[in-house]
Amino acid sequence: MKFTHTAMVAVPRAKVWAQVMDVPAAARCVPGVASVRPSGNGKYEGTLAVQVGPVRLVLDGDLAITARDENAGTAALRAEAKDSRVGGAIRATMSLALAEKGGETEIRIETDLAVMGRLGEFGQAVIKRKADQLMGDFAECLARQASAR
Amino acid sequence: MTFEYHEPRELGPALDLLARHGQDAHLIAGGTATVLLLRQGLLRPGHVIGLRRIESLGGIARTSDGGLRIGAMATHRAVERSPMARAYSPALTDAFASVATIRIRNQATVGGNLAHADPAQDPPPMLAAFGATVTARSSRGERTIPVADLAVDHFTTSLAGDEIITEVVLPPIVEGTRAAYLKFLPKTADDYATVSVAATLRLASDGTVAAASIFLGAVGPTPIRARRVEDALRGRARGDIGEAAALVGEEIDPVDDARGSSEYKRRMARVWTERTLAQLLR
Numbered sequence: 001m002k003f004t005h006t007a008m009v010a011v012p013r014a015k016v017w018a019q020v021m022d023v024p025a026a027a028r029c030v031p032g033v034a035s036v037r038p039s040g041n042g043k044y045e046g047t048l049a050v051q052v053g054p055v056r057l058v059l060d061g062d063l064a065i066t067a068r069d070e071n072a073g074t075a076a077l078r079a080e081a082k083d084s085r086v087g088g089a090i091r092a093t094m095s096l097a098l099a100e101k102g103g104e105t106e107i108r109i110e111t112d113l114a115v116m117g118r119l120g121e122f123g124q125a126v127i128k129r130k131a132d133q134l135m136g137d138f139a140e141c142l143a144r145q146a147s148a149r
Numbered sequence: 150m151t152f153e154y155h156e157p158r159e160l161g162p163a164l165d166l167l168a169r170h171g172q173d174a175h176l177i178a179g180g181t182a183t184v185l186l187l188r189q190g191l192l193r194p195g196h197v198i199g200l201r202r203i204e205s206l207g208g209i210a211r212t213s214d215g216g217l218r219i220g221a222m223a224t225h226r227a228v229e230r231s232p233m234a235r236a237y238s239p240a241l242t243d244a245f246a247s248v249a250t251i252r253i254r255n256q257a258t259v260g261g262n263l264a265h266a267d268p269a270q271d272p273p274p275m276l277a278a279f280g281a282t283v284t285a286r287s288s289r290g291e292r293t294i295p296v297a298d299l300a301v302d303h304f305t306t307s308l309a310g311d312e313i314i315t316e317v318v319l320p321p322i323v324e325g326t327r328a329a330y331l332k333f334l335p336k337t338a339d340d341y342a343t344v345s346v347a348a349t350l351r352l353a354s355d356g357t358v359a360a361a362s363i364f365l366g367a368v369g370p371t372p373i374r375a376r377r378v379e380d381a382l383r384g385r386a387r388g389d390i391g392e393a394a395a396l397v398g399e400e401i402d403p404v405d406d407a408r409g410s411s412e413y414k415r416r417m418a419r420v421w422t423e424r425t426l427a428q429l430l431r
Contacts, residue, residue: 053266053304054175055191086190121189125268125404126303129370 001124003111003131007139011146013073013100016107019146020096021075023063029141030134036063048081050134052126057083057119059090073098088119107139150187156199160206160315163198164288168311170196176313178222178261181253206260206315209233215321217241221260221283221314225272226251228259237319240328244275244347247332250339260314266300266371267341273300274347274364274372275330281319285312293318297364300371323360326351327429332366333421336408342367343408344418346425350382358382363425367408368401368418375400378422387430394423 009016020026023044027036036046039062048059061081068075075096082089090113097108115127157163167174175194177183178201186192200206206222209231217237219228228234229246248254248271262272263283277297285292285308296317299306308314322328332345345366353359361382363375377400381393403414 053302053306055186055304056172085193118189118191121191124406125370128404129303 001113001115001128001131003113003128003135004108005111005132005135005139006106006108007136007143008101009105009107009139009143009146010103011105011143012103013098013105015146016098016105016142017070017073019142020098020107021065021068023065025145026142027063029145030138032134050130052122052130055086055122057086057088059083061090073100082117083119086118088115088117090115090119107142109135109139111135150190150193152194153196154199155196156202158202158204160203160286160313163200163203163313164286164311166196166198167313168288171310174198176200176264178258178264179224179256180261181257182261182265182267200260200313211237212318212321217319219259219317219319221316222258225254225257225259225262229254238279238322238328240330240347240349241275241279241319244271244330247271247330253339259317263296263299263317264306264308264314266302266304266306268300268303268369268371269341269345269367271330271332271342271345271366274345274366275328276317276319277364277372277374278328278347278349278362279319279322280362281317283314284316284318285309286315287311287313291315297372297374303370322349323351326360329425329428331421331425331428333417341408344368344403344414344421346418346421347372348422348425348429350426350429352430357384357386358430363397363422365397365401365418365422368403368414370402373401375422382426390426390430391423394426395419397422 024036027033032049034047036044039045043062043064045062050057059081063079066076066078077094079092092113095110099106155166174196176198206220208220209223210218211233212218225245225248229242235242281296282293301307326349328349330347332342348363351360361379364372366372375397377396378393397418398415403411405411
């Protein structure tokens with residue numbers, strides 16, 4: 001499943017870049033994320049709790065920044081997580097692009113998400129909507145943080 | 150998978166159990182949805198509260214004002230075959246009759262269906278178009294929620310964790326109101342809808358539309374009210390509905406899946422909205 005999310009933040013690109021590259025801080029902008037910590041080699045461990053109606057998932061996994069180019073304002077990320085209780089996993093590759101537009105910054109995140117095991121039972125509609133909600137909240141929170149700094 | 154199963158005979162003890170165990174408890178009505186979630190391991194409650202022995206949650210009856218009361222534990226099949234429900238509106242019994250298969254309809258309940266909040270289900274858009282409400286009880290009291298406001302997201306309702314739906318109440322139908330439920334099933338007859346349209350329509354004495362209520366299923370995270378179509382229809386005559394129906398595309402939010410692309414569903418929503426309206430204006 002592929003998604004593209006964009007958001008405008010009313011601060012310069014360099015500021016947004018610094019903010020996004022501070023993974024533990026940026027991750028706090030994703031609702032349901034708990035305890036993100038560096039695990040070495042540019043990787044971070046953490047958990048993400050997601051609720052769909054009566055179903056509660058706790059995804060345990062890691063996130064790595066696999067490429068970054070500060071001059072271009074682009075980065076590639078890879079996330080893998082599983083819920084061992086329910087029995088299912090996700091794998092996501094994301095590309096991030098920051099573009100300065102008239103003093104504001106456009107954040108563009110392209111995600112290629114694979115959902116495995118029982119999590120797939122939810123169906124694409126639910127997964128896409130949850131991803132939209134998470135990314136939307138993430139971008140809004142980044143914008144709030146950036147303008148507060 | 151292990152849980153403690155409770156099967157109270159009265160509503161009071163069921164409410165107490167739900168209040169006591171909170172998120173660790175899950176209700177089971179007909180079980181057509183819950184058992185699947187349990188078997189898939191997506192749901193792992195410590196306590197399951199069965200509602201089937203609670204007699205006060207059953208029954209289908211006309212209300213004194215000419216409306217209809219459907220107990221939360223009434224099955225889809227019971228509504229489909231109820232002379233009282235059919236006398237209220239054949240479109241209502243048609244909507245229930247279009248759900249899945251007889252085996253499912255014999256098991257699935259009206260309250261369970263609404264609490265499950267799957268946006269592709271058939272009864273919720275039809276009940277919403279009739280202006281139905283649900284009664285929700287908890288150990289704190291009772292409140293009334295319009296069916297149109299019950300689902301807030303995929304599989305998510307505005308019910309609090311300690312509330313149980315006890316009944317669905319349909320208001321009396323205004324004289325001259327027509328109703329229909331149409332479901333687009335390009336694959337198999339027992340499938341979920343690709344798009345479904347529930348509508349009620351009342352004509353003025355000059356034959357133009359005086360009021361309309363239109364809800365679509367399967368094209369968003371909840372049943373979606375087509376307010377722009379409703380507004381555009383007012384005052385229009387038969388044969389002049391295409392433009393109004395075309396507005397439905399602006400109101401829905403379908404996604405790509407095995408039943409079609411979002412673009413396809415958008416087009417089909419327009420086609421089926423127009424067909425439903427044409428049937429009502431025949």
